[in-house]
Amino acid sequence: MMFSTFLLAAKQATDASAQKGGILQSLGMFLPFILIIGVMYFFTIRPQKKREKELKAKLERMKPGDKVMSIGGIVGRVANISGDEVTIYSGVASTMLTFKKSAISTVIPDDEDAESDKDSRKSKKESKKESKEADS
Numbered sequence: 001m002m003f004s005t006f007l008l009a010a011k012q013a014t015d016a017s018a019q020k021g022g023i024l025q026s027l028g029m030f031l032p033f034i035l036i037i038g039v040m041y042f043f044t045i046r047p048q049k050k051r052e053k054e055l056k057a058k059l060e061r062m063k064p065g066d067k068v069m070s071i072g073g074i075v076g077r078v079a080n081i082s083g084d085e086v087t088i089y090s091g092v093a094s095t096m097l098t099f100k101k102s103a104i105s106t107v108i109p110d111d112e113d114a115e116s117d118k119d120s121r122k123s124k125k126e127s128k129k130e131s132k133e134a135d136s
Contacts, residue, residue, distance in 0.1 A: 058107040062086070067108040070099055 062068070062078060068088060069075045074097065076090030087098045 055105075055107075059101050059104060062101075062104075062107050068104050069106040069108070070103050071105045072103075 062081065064078050064080065066078045067075065068078055068086070070088075074088075074090055076088035076097065078086060079089050079096060080087040084101045085098055086101055086104060087096055089096050
């Protein structure tokens, strides 16, 4: 009888300690999931929102003459902007195409376009000089 009372008291003591540790244990179990969600937010969702905000700002600053690329890969210059539609001309025959603003993936303002042309010309000149020196 005394032994069964002792076993009952031991069981109640372990149940009480298990309940106290249960909250900490469950928190410890969910902590990795919370950390994974936090890391995912900072490495995927936050940069994506930043890029969307930058693209929206570029679309608002877009003006006729800017070079753009559509989500389909068509590159051209802006001819007209009316509301949420953008008309661009592309190709040798200056083919006119009309897109929604949301179909524009990249806006390249004239000053960036001119700088990239200068950089490409410089690199071509440097590569020609290097090839001439190698031939000599």
